[in-house]
Amino acid sequence: MKKGKNLLLLLGMVFCSVNLSHAQIGIGTKNPYGALHVDAAKDNTTTGTPTAAQVANDVVINKSTGFIGVGVLTPQVKLDMRSVGSENSLGLGTTTMTAAAAAAGAVRYDVVNVPTGAKIEVSDGLVWSKAYVAPQKAVVVARKVTSQLITPGAAANIGNWNIVRDMSNSFDGTLGIFTAPRNGTYTFLLTFNFNGAVINDGSRVESQFFNTTTNTLLASVYKTFGQSMTGSADDANATRSTQAGGSSTVTLTLAAGTTVVTRLWHNLVSSGSVALRVTSNPADPTNPDDGFNNLTIIEH
Numbered sequence: 620m621k622k623g624k625n626l627l628l629l630l631g632m633v634f635c636s637v638n639l640s641h642a643q644i645g646i647g648t649k650n651p652y653g654a655l656h657v658d659a660a661k662d663n664t665t666t667g668t669p670t671a672a673q674v675a676n677d678v679v680i681n682k683s684t685g686f687i688g689v690g691v692l693t694p695q696v697k698l699d700m701r702s703v704g705s706e707n708s709l710g711l712g713t714t715t716m717t718a719a720a721a722a723a724g725a726v727r728y729d730v731v732n733v734p735t736g737a738k739i740e741v742s743d744g745l746v747w748s749k750a751y752v753a754p755q756k757a758v759v760v761a762r763k764v765t766s767q768l769i770t771p772g773a774a775a776n777i778g779n780w781n782i783v784r785d786m787s788n789s790f791d792g793t794l795g796i797f798t799a800p801r802n803g804t805y806t807f808l809l810t811f812n813f814n815g816a817v818i819n820d821g822s823r824v825e826s827q828f829f830n831t832t833t834n835t836l837l838a839s840v841y842k843t844f845g846q847s848m849t850g851s852a853d854d855a856n857a858t859r860s861t862q863a864g865g866s867s868t869v870t871l872t873l874a875a876g877t878t879v880v881t882r883l884w885h886n887l888v889s890s891g892s893v894a895l896r897v898t899s900n901p902a903d904p905t906n907p908d909d910g911f912n913n914l915t916i917i918e919h
Contacts, residue, residue, distance in 0.1 A: 625645065626667065636721065644684060654682040654691055668692070675704040699859060711739070718742035726750075756918040757800055758786040763912035764901040765824040768892035768893065769813070772829055774884040777809075780914060790916070796831060797916055798879045804919040807871065809881050812864030812896045812911035818844055818887040827882040828865035840867035863887055864911065870919075 629671040645651030648658035649665050660676040663669040666704075669692070688694030690702025700707050711728035714721065721727070723744035730737050732747070739750040763781035769775050778795035787800050799805060809826050823843045830837050842865040863885070874877070886891055898909035 653679040759916035761786040816859035825884040838869040
């Protein structure tokens with residue numbers, strides 16, 4: 620009789636094992652969609668496919684692949700968290716394991732090891748390497764479409780720029796001030812052109828790149844001009860105006876937060892001011908006065 624009981628128990632265990640091998644276990648739901656389906660909010664329907672919003676709080680182990688879906692009914696990779704919910708982040712912790720012990724492909728969040736500070740690190744099987752995300756580099760393109768008078772002998776900040784592009788939101792077009800978003804190297808290219816005037820012989824225009832944080836001149840570029848057809852024998856003793864223009868390029872190493880403005884200084888005329896040449900119709904790129912005064916800033 621004892622042998623009979625043992626046989627029945629064994630047959631029952633075999634039956635249960637076979638049955639469980641084909642079972643789908645639902646926790647919080649009577650309508651499981653995987654080998655294991657946990658409905659944390661218990662909001663799934665009892666029949667039919669639950670909505671994406673209902674699945675967002677579920678955990679599913681696919682019965683065919685063994686893939687785990689967190690908020691995903693049919694996971695496509697071993698761990699799939701791409702649900703309709705807004706909280707799809709993955710929390711990582713640190714580890715004291717060596718990169719070799721963790722093996723290639725391991726990822727950790729580290730705040731202890733050199734270089735110190737919060738960072739994501741990836742193992743290649745030999746060393747932990749910091750995961751680098753390239754920042755959006757600063758690129759500024761601006762043009763002058765409003766006239767500005769420049770008084771001789773006094774450096775003037777060039778402002779009221781029309782911003783064509785500012786990739787890092789680092790440029791104040793009204794004041795003409797650029798703020799370095801991070802420590803780095805920046806190239807400034809300024810082109811300028813004045814309205815026509817009878818200029819002094821041996822006059823010059825100086826492009827200045829001025830640090831408004833420390834009120835210091837970082838760099839300057841000179842361009843000299845000869846006398847403007849002022850009465851030599853070969854031009855019928857005529858006095859004519861000339862447009863003084865040019866371009867300046869400087870490359871500067873700036874600390875994060877440094878503010879730089881472009882300035883112009885000139886002694887083209889003895890008195891009065893000379894205006895920068897700008898278009899009378901900014902919407903018309905074919906206007907003959909368009910495109911003479913421009914500023915480009917590029918972060919390397």
